[in-house]
Amino acid sequence: xxxxxxxxxxxxxxxxxxxxxxxxxxxxxxxxxxxxxxxxxxxxxxxxxxxxxxxxxxxxxxxxxxxxxxxxxxxxxxxxxxxxxxxxxxxxxxxxxxxxxxxxxxxxxxxxxxxxxxxxxxxxxxxxxxxxxxxxxxxxxxxxxxxxxxxxxxxxxxxxxxxxxxxxxxxxxxxxxxxxxxxxxxxxxxxxxxxxxxxxxxxxxxxxxxxxxxxxxxxxxxxxxxxxxxxxxxxxxxxxxxxxxxxxxxxxxxxxxxxxxxxxxxxxxxxxxxxxxxxxxxxxxxxxxxxxxxxxxxxxxxxxxxxxxxxxxxxxxxxxxxxxxxxxxxxxxxxxxxxxxxxxxxxxxxxxxxxxxxxxxxxxxxxxxxxxxxxxx
Numbered sequence: 533x534x535x536x537x538x539x540x541x542x543x544x545x546x547x548x549x550x551x552x553x554x555x556x557x558x559x560x561x562x563x564x565x566x567x568x569x570x571x572x573x574x575x576x577x578x579x580x581x582x583x584x585x586x587x588x589x590x591x592x593x594x595x596x597x598x599x600x601x602x603x604x605x606x607x608x609x610x611x612x613x614x615x616x617x618x619x620x621x622x623x624x625x626x627x628x629x630x631x632x633x634x635x636x637x638x639x640x641x642x643x644x645x646x647x648x649x650x651x652x653x654x655x656x657x658x659x660x661x662x663x664x665x666x667x668x669x670x671x672x673x674x675x676x677x678x679x680x681x682x683x684x685x686x687x688x689x690x691x692x693x694x695x696x697x698x699x700x701x702x703x704x705x706x707x708x709x710x711x712x713x714x715x716x717x718x719x720x721x722x723x724x725x726x727x728x729x730x731x732x733x734x735x736x737x738x739x740x741x742x743x744x745x746x747x748x749x750x751x752x753x754x755x756x757x758x759x760x761x762x763x764x765x766x767x768x769x770x771x772x773x774x775x776x777x778x779x780x781x782x783x784x785x786x787x788x789x790x791x792x793x794x795x796x797x798x799x800x801x802x803x804x805x806x807x808x809x810x811x812x813x814x815x816x817x818x819x820x821x822x823x824x825x826x827x828x829x830x831x832x833x834x835x836x837x838x839x840x841x842x843x844x845x846x847x848x849x850x851x852x853x854x855x856x857x858x859x860x861x862x863x864x865x866x867x868x869x870x871x872x873x874x875x876x877x878x879x880x881x882x883x884x885x886x887x888x889x890x891x892x893x894x895x896x897x898x899x900x901x902x903x904x905x906x907x908x909x
Contacts, residue, residue, distance in 0.1 A: 581624025583608075590622035594646035597624050613646045620647060637669045653687040662688050732857065733832070739892065740831040808886060811878055811898065811907040817869070819906040820878055824865045826897040827881070828858050834888055835860070841884035842868050878907060 575587035581597075582588075588601035591610035596619060601608040613619060617628035631644035634652035642651035654660050658669030672685030675693035683692035813819035830838065835857075839849050848867060852860040869876045878901060885894040901907040 579622065580605075583624075588624065590624050591619075593619055593621050593623075595619065595623075596628050597626055600624070616644065618644060618646050618649055620649065635668075657685070659685055659687055659690055661690075732828075736830075736832045739829070740833060808882060808894065809898070809909050811882075811901060811909065813878070813907055814905060817876070819901075820869065820876060821866075822904070822906050823878055823897065823901045824862050825858075826900045827861050827865065829896055830861070830885070830893050831890065832857060834890060837888055838884055838890075839864050839868070841887055842880070843871075844868060 573582065573585055573587065575582045578590075580587040580589055581600075583600035586601065586604040588597075589605065589607040591597050591607070595610040595612055598609040598611050608624075613628035616631050618631060619625060619628050628646075629649070632650045632652065634640050634650060637655055637658060638652040639655050640650060641653045642648065644650040654666075654669035657672050659672055660666035660669055670690070673691045673693070675681050675691065678696055679693040680696050681691060682694050683689070685691040836846070836849055840846075844864065844867070849864065852863050855863065865881075872880075878897075882894045882898060885891070885897075898907075902909065
């Protein structure tokens with residue numbers, strides 16, 4: 533019985549000590565050092581805020597909380613931030629943040645809004661490093677004379693410089709070794725080209741001059757011969773010298789009667805030039821093509837008139853103006869040959885030269901064509 537009584541007393545004491553004290557009872561000293569167990573409350577940091585034993589939903593960005601929620605998991609009263617203030621994220625704050633004011637050495641990159649703070653950046657010529665407190669914008673550096681710029685200064689980074697690479701004098705001398713011979717070679721080519729062009733023009737000019745002089749001499753000789761014939765024809769013949777002198781004196785000093793009209797004897801007809809010999813090809817069209825190079829002897833000033841004689845239009849002739857004289861002749865002769873077809877003949881080309889009083893050139897071409905075995909008489 534004594535053991536049962538002990539257990540009952542122990543149970544009563546345990547129940548008495550574990551019971552919650554009320555206002556009518558003072559806390560016994562037996563509960564010193566005994567910790568009460570309370571239920572812990574966990575709220576989501578990104579979506580909720582704690583209000584006592586409850587979790588309230590955050591106000592959206594750009595708003596602030598006026599009064600918390602009265603039920604767990606609900607949203608309290610929210611109010612939009614005033615001008616000049618902002619909240620960037622959802623929150624349970626009672627006050628919005630004040631917008632930042634840019635300094636005098638900064639420009640406003642983005643103005644402040646109810647959901648975003650003011651963004652400032654240093655003005656041109658200054659910078660603030662991102663990893664440092666930007667109390668004042670620092671002045672951008674300039675590269676020295678012996679340095680070159682790798683990266684220009686920005687609002688967040690300074691100018692990046694590096695030493696200039698000095699070119700080795702050995703490389704310069706090697707380049708100079710190649711430049712001098714190439715320059716001399718180019719000058720030599722230019723001189724040769726100019727010399728060839730000058731020689732061709734000189735030869736063409738001399739040919740034209742000789743032909744014009746020959747024509748003038750022929751005309752002069754023919755005129756002199758005609759004048760002499762006329763004088764001989766109209767001069768009276770006297771067998772007696774005394775009578776001849778008397779007639780001369782009487783006709784010049786003492787004219788008794790007006791001179792009689794003398795009959796003009798017509799000048800003798802000029803002999804027609806001998807017909808230019810006709811040439812016959814040895815190998816058909818191939819013989820004609822082989823003679824194209826001989827026409828390079830033709831005077832430059834007669835080029836257009838020559839091809840007009842062959843029936844070619846100015847548009848076709850002018851289309852070959854950019855070419856060299858030799859290439860121009862070959863191209864135009866090929867066009868003429870394709871146009872004429874089987875009727876194309878060296879005799880037609882020589883006749884066109886003769887019509888332009890280029891007999892010397894025609895003779896030269898004929899002799900070369902026969903001598904080189906392309907044509908025969």
